Amino acid sequence: MQWPARFTVRHIAHRLRSCSSLKEVESWYGLLLKNGTAQDCFLMNQYITACSHLHAIDSTIFAFAQMENPNLFVYNAMIGAFVHYFRPLDGLWYYVLMLRNGIRPSSYTFPAVIKSCRVLSFVGVGTSVHGQVLRTGLPLHVHVQTALVDFYSSLGRILESTKVFDEMPERDGFAWSAMISAHARAGDLDSAKRVFDEMPENNTATWNTLIHGYVEAGDVESAEELFCRMVKRDVISWTTMINCYCKHKRYREAVELFREMKSTEIRPDEVTMSTVISACAHLGALDQGKEMHLYVMQTRSNIDVYIGSALIDMYAKCGLLERALLTFFKLQEKNLFCWSSMIDGLAFHGYAEEALSMFDKMEEENIEPNSVIYVSVLAACTHGGLVEEGKRRFLEMTSRYFILPGIEHYGCMVDLLCRVGLLEEALGLIRSMRMQPNSVIWGALLGGCKLHKNLEIAQVAVDRLMILEPNNSGYYTLLINMYAEANRWSEVARIRAIMKDRGVLKIWPGSSWIEVKKKMHQFAACDNYHPASEEIYSVLDVLDLQLKLFGYEPYLDFVL
């Protein structure tokens, strides 16, 4: 079949660009082949770009491979497509191919190449590309220079960023944004603000960049102030601010700001939704989380991996493990984070075996685990008391995936060994660590000592804890209780004296909270602040009575 004679090349290019499905694009490729125009660089460039927009990177690679003489534009499209789909190494590979084939790169080639180097942290390659840019003798190009500003600042080489920026003959919003971001990355918010103020006309992106800079620097107040002063906020401004509250554990404010956002005409996108669902997870706000889930389902056809992971995590943290599982199995696309949330949810609810078999299933699907997921795997072993399994997985982590254990993995292992009474082995593991053990590690050991009544090792742990957290009364109290239990009252007096001497204060008691009908209720031990306090305590009394009827004896050894 020939296409109609009235179709010019330009006509076809336009049709290719406006395709909305891969099937449509592919059928155009069939036509290109039949008409013998599959070697036409201009048309193939359009085809590659169209595929790239539709997430079909494999089709672009195939089409490229069929071409005998791809030109500069085709290479540029390929390199751009790879960067767009997070395959920077392939992008650089095509760049090298291009040079080998004697094609001179243009100003449209370099930004993608430099970005690839930035993503891969290829310092040497990036610097050499900068040299190539200078040697081409092309006039300085604002896109290339912006990419260089970004490249150097991501390496912490702010002076070079500034130099490139200062040499720029003209600067657009992107360039200013990159420079503000460069200073912010270096932690120099004063300079970031100065560049922001120097800029002739600020745009939404530069405001957002600066706000994000303050968020990263931990200056929530400045971020808030800027956000309030903004005249034209877009979805990124709102999301940045919602994320700001999440980063600083002010989840309630995050959800409140989201509500405020919904009263404007700005629509939340995937990033906003995953952030706010995660905030609900941390709050244990099930009703609100469900509402977000509903909103997501109403407004989009499928759930992306970020929102999927956030939902799984939210349902698991709110106690609805079945819902978490349902969400997990319904996901069309799953990545490591989806598996991670699911495995962690299972482990958290005590389903150790299930968590481990889920992990094995993930391996079968050729998803490479990272160090974080191993924390959940080891925690599952701890909660299930699976010592041998835990040891095996701990070793496998390094031997199979080359993941060096971090302090949190040691934490899990120490906890695992301690709970079953292997205290010496735990101490040996602590001594073999590549890093300085922190209070969590010693705390886990102390917990094991308490459980298995080992005063000698407990003393070792407390000695370390007194140095690491001298003001935490909890560890002292625990040791006092242990000595009291062993009737060693002189030791009790000795530690009490140390506490008094060091002025160790009793810390505030921990509290818990629950959401009922979108209202948060907070409780601390023995408090009577809640309006329904009396009623709650009477229910507790009933529960207490029922427990006793079932033969439960409260463990009062440590209540002195």
Next chain:
DNA sequence: GTAGGGTTAG
């Protein structure tokens, strides 16, 4: 070519 996203041991 610039700006916003995720899970973790006690």
